[in-house]
Amino acid sequence: MISTTPHADPTSPQLPGQMHRELRGGVRLSGDVLLSHGLLYGILVAYASAVYGIVVTCGGFIYWWTINPPWWFTLLALVIIVATILPVRSWLHTCIDRLVYDWHDDPYAVINELRQHLDLEPDQTPQTILPAIVATIAATLRLPYVEITAEFGSGAQTTTYGTQLTQTDPLTIPLIYRDVQIGALHTAGRRPNEPLSASDLRLLHDLARQVGITLHAARLSNALQASREQLVTAREEERRRIRRDLHDGLGPTLAALRLQLGALRHTVHDNPDEAVRILDELRADVRSATADIRRLVYDLRPPLLDEFGLVGALRNLELSTDELTRTVDAPAELPSLPAALEVAIYRIASEALHNIVRHAQATHCAINLDVDETTATLCVTDNGCGLPASYLAGIGHRSMHERATELGGSVTILPMLAGGLSIIARFPRTGAQDD
Template sequence: MGRKLLGAPGLPQGCAAGRSGVLSVGAFPRDRRRHLALVVNRALVYAVLTVVVGAVYFGIIAVAAGLGSWAGLVAALAAGALFHPVRQRLQEVADRLFKVERDPYRVADRLNQSVQRASGPVEALESAATAIRQALQADGVAVEVLLSDGSLRRVCDGEPSEQATPLIWHGRPVGRLLLAGEPPDPGLLDMLVRHLAEVAHAVRLTADLQRSRERILATREEERRRLRRDLHDGLGPTLASLAMTVDEARLRLSKDPAAVDPLLHRVRSQMATAIGDVRDLVYGLRPPALDELGLEGALRSLAEGPGPRVVVVVTGRLKDLPPEVGVAAYRIAQEAVTNVRRHAHATTALIRLERQEELWLTVSDDGIGLQEERRNGVGLASMRERAAEAGGDCVVTGRPGGGTEVVVRLPLKAEEGAR
């Protein structure tokens, strides 16, 4: 049965782990062949061992016949001394003949080599499944990787059963190993599972990176569309109207100079509108308050707006924050405070910014709480997306005493690694 790579949690028919009578009947001959191979392996080893030890024993007796009664003792000691190393050597030869590997370190090395030859994490997972099936002499192997978005990525080699072993990476579950056949040696299985957990974690990271790239591309394209719309629908018509007014003023200047003054006033008004549009475009790219006041100053300026009283509490140094983290924190706080002023009916709000190993932003209020119709609103989705773009997360919940709380975690690892 060939390998199958699946991106959905469900199993296809070819990876159904023997759930039908047809698959069970097909699995029986494989089990019988495996048991037969084991019997032949052991019989061959002990048959040859008997011949070798017997030849040594009787050979020594024949050669040392002059020793009398001591010849049997010498032969027995020599045969006993040779029994274990000869058996071990014969077992290694038989294992190579029947393609059986009993040394867990060799199995782990073979697994590592198969993973290193792969072109990527997903291919490495396929190679690992094949190597584990061969090492454990299993009827089937499947590796399930639990991705960060809750979906499963599954690789099958053969027809696995539901005999599952969890894959743990640094204390966190990252997937499962499913085996079909007799239970393997616990020590060997534990070693293989540890190596496989590293591969599963690499697959998770690759999937996260791909989703992050897709989000970044989508965000960039959306920003381009917004700029195009603002330039085409806002600044473009304003400049066109300004040019037409200037042309009209130029034509009237020689014939009716008195009529030019109102046109110049109109030009001045249109220029102010154009300047405002440009300012809005620049502000949409990066808030000027961050460059002029820093993150703490920008938040305090944000708190001075109309509406409920907003208190800002800052803990830790903020001057050397990565630019993307500062922008994400300010934009999320701005959206949260806007929601408080528009919908919360609150009297007081609190913006708490704390720098530890990560940057934590909390915006809470004493209003009416998060209404059901606003739980999936555009503003809340925008806050979560901004946090995700910076590698963090955003959780919006209701407070036990009333009101809403927005908790944002923004990692600083990129900035620390760069220094």
């Protein structure tokens, strides 16, 4: 009855037992169906009885107030009943169905039911909540066909309940959260050639709002999970890199030093000249090891940040050319920023300067750092040639975007009217401070 088409993950979700039972019995044998049929046939019997009673009584009037009119009055009553029973049945059927199915005493009860069904889901993933949502909407509104298509990070996913009846008007309601369309809800009328009522549409739009919020939460949950995985992966990659550097670089250097010291011990008395040569080699190796350690430490956190602070580090960023002048504009008293934010700003500024030197043919660049209570903004502007028409984001720009996104920020690259480029990185301060 429910089919799910996850474009990325083809595993079919399992419907909880309770929901499954409701779906099986919800449409065919529900109390509403029994009530509808009971009312229909009860009123039809009452109608036939009423016609018979009224015709026979009218016969009594016509025939001189007699109680027992001629037999053909009974026949007349039967003819009237037979002639009118089908149109009356059709009219009653429509009216009673409308009363039983289309009348929603309390729309909030339907929304609440949706929430309760969603609460039953152990994990709020798209694979579990979409079948629950379509099943709840179909069961509570007695709709024969409900389909939701939603966009998730892993791709679009479509979940369908039932099938659309022929000659029913299709209806599509966008699922929106904060002006962003997350997906769409597709449904259709309950009966051929009969569109959904206004109360149905109102309720569906209310439900669509709730579904939009739910799907947005599921998307956030998905993104959070992916982010966690990225974080763990990045940490492991970083550990592996440090381990490799220590093992392949510093380790052999120290081992070589130990061997050279052993050789020096044997030669220092017998062959002083050779000892001096070994000492020279030792000094070069120690210098190399020291450089390795510096590089390792620099990769972990730029030492300039600890030495001069963020503004000082920006002023002292090393440029590989003397043709580029630079100005740094920053608050005199920079508030305390989280270490991750300082590193991100420093790295982005460094990357931006590196790009200016390599590609912009600029003579001047301005670094502007602005920090208020909610946002830290870095702006690097140059007077170079700007971006080429066939510009494609390279590793440097992607790296800047990633660094900003990791901290909930963003990077915008704007061409300047007078030529050159402006790279603006914005970071939220609240989240960073919480870290």
